Amino acid sequence: MTDHPADQSGSRPAGLSTGAAADRPPGPGPDPASPTSPVMVAARIENCGRPPVVADGSSPVPGAGQELVRVLAAPITPLDLLCASGTSYFGTPALPYVPGVQGVGSVDGRLVWFPTAAGMAAGDGSMAELALVRAEDLVDLPAGADPYAMAALGLSAVAAYLALTWRGELARGEQVLVLGGGGVVGQAAIQLARLAGARRVVAAARSERGRQRARWAGADAVVPLGPVTSADDPPVSPQAVTADPRATPEAVAREVEELARRLAAACDGPVDLVLDPLFGVPAAAAARTLRNGGRLVNLGGSASETCPLDSATLRSRSLRLLGYTNNELTREQRAAAITYVAQQSAAGRLRVEHEVMPLAEAADAWRRQAAGTAKGRIVLRTG
Numbered sequence: 001m002t003d004h005p006a007d008q009s010g011s012r013p014a015g016l017s018t019g020a021a022a023d024r025p026p027g028p029g030p031d032p033a034s035p036t037s038p039v040m041v042a043a044r045i046e047n048c049g050r051p052p053v054v055a056d057g058s059s060p061v062p063g064a065g066q067e068l069v070r071v072l073a074a075p076i077t078p079l080d081l082l083c084a085s086g087t088s089y090f091g092t093p094a095l096p097y098v099p100g101v102q103g104v105g106s107v108d109g110r111l112v113w114f115p116t117a118a119g120m121a122a123g124d125g126s127m128a129e130l131a132l133v134r135a136e137d138l139v140d141l142p143a144g145a146d147p148y149a150m151a152a153l154g155l156s157a158v159a160a161y162l163a164l165t166w167r168g169e170l171a172r173g174e175q176v177l178v179l180g181g182g183g184v185v186g187q188a189a190i191q192l193a194r195l196a197g198a199r200r201v202v203a204a205a206r207s208e209r210g211r212q213r214a215r216w217a218g219a220d221a222v223v224p225l226g227p228v229t230s231a232d233d234p235p236v237s238p239q240a241v242t243a244d245p246r247a248t249p250e251a252v253a254r255e256v257e258e259l260a261r262r263l264a265a266a267c268d269g270p271v272d273l274v275l276d277p278l279f280g281v282p283a284a285a286a287a288r289t290l291r292n293g294g295r296l297v298n299l300g301g302s303a304s305e306t307c308p309l310d311s312a313t314l315r316s317r318s319l320r321l322l323g324y325t326n327n328e329l330t331r332e333q334r335a336a337a338i339t340y341v342a343q344q345s346a347a348g349r350l351r352v353e354h355e356v357m358p359l360a361e362a363a364d365a366w367r368r369q370a371a372g373t374a375k376g377r378i379v380l381r382t383g
């Protein structure tokens, strides 16, 4: 694997530039890890559908069974954006709250990964200098682990790993098709499928940048999902990958068929397992590449919440269509998966493209992540 083309981990200045925190005088100031500190800097969602506002606020005080984590790194994930939109199936969150469903930080000199329920249940998350976490939820990370790289991987890599190996029952020597191969789940899935012994890993991605990431992650072949943006790519249908709601069923069926043909051409025979964070037309097309008894694991709807999958494809090959969510994992499963991801990351076998920005720029980072203009996963530097 070559160095990542746009890995900017740790390359940005640490200074605060916006919000009340920016007005603090330089110098050591209060110890943010001390439970007695009067204030901490945090990003807070004040209105659903709007970026967070960075400001000083009260430091949290741990209760029974809780630890106060000095946060180092907090990623902005699709789940954070969805919860803060107020449209998730968890309902509208109580406002204001600190977003961030996961992070990396330190407790008593231990480097730890931690989850939170921010946006899904009452309570604050990781996009702050300090976070309250249940002690039993902390997962120790290997010494020398890169907190930003690990925060970028986090639950996205856990989902990729367990959707492949646990739900998808990936066996050595199998051929895997990874949709959305340029996303964080997709990049991780390409590398994790290889680590699990896949014979061949084919990826599909919408943007040229996504296809570059999938290649960098080690895909044997990468298929464009939508209109091409590079002269090097084979000509494809100019239709959007997400079916236009006004498109006729015949037009959608043609799009599925055309994409299925392109995907199959990149594979060395029937596919054993499809890893699908997209749904929609890509999933319907990918299902057609599966062997008899093949599996498709869906873990997201980045392309569409619905999918024009036809009954003939499903039943004629006795396909297994499976769903996956991290929310179903036991604490032990999640901890074991994070530990595996951290080990692979520390060993240099697992990385995803990410960009590090200071907590003070959380609003800008949030907007860029939501607009899809970030260079991979944005990780806020909170420490």
Ligand SMILES: NC(=O)c1ccc[n+]([C@@H]2O[C@H](COP(=O)([O-])OP(=O)(O)OC[C@H]3O[C@@H](n4cnc5c(N)ncnc54)[C@H](OP(=O)(O)O)[C@@H]3O)[C@@H](O)[C@H]2O)c1
Pocket: 078, 079, 155, 156, 159, 180, 181, 182, 183, 184, 185, 186, 205, 206, 207, 208, 209, 210, 211, 225, 241, 242, 277, 278, 282, 299, 300, 301, 302, 303, 304, 324, 325, 326, 327, 372, 377
């Ligand atoms: N079930 C779970 O437990 C679980 C866990 C983690 C994530 N997820 C879900 O998995 C999905 C992907 O997560 P992620 O972390 O990989 O997100 P991400 O890093 O933001 O990547 C999103 C991916 O979706 C692709 N995409 C977006 N719109 C598309 C469209 N209309 N057609 C085709 N491709 C499209 C993007 O392609 P380009 O880069 O080419 O634009 C990119 O590859 C999300 O829906 C997320 O909520 C689920």
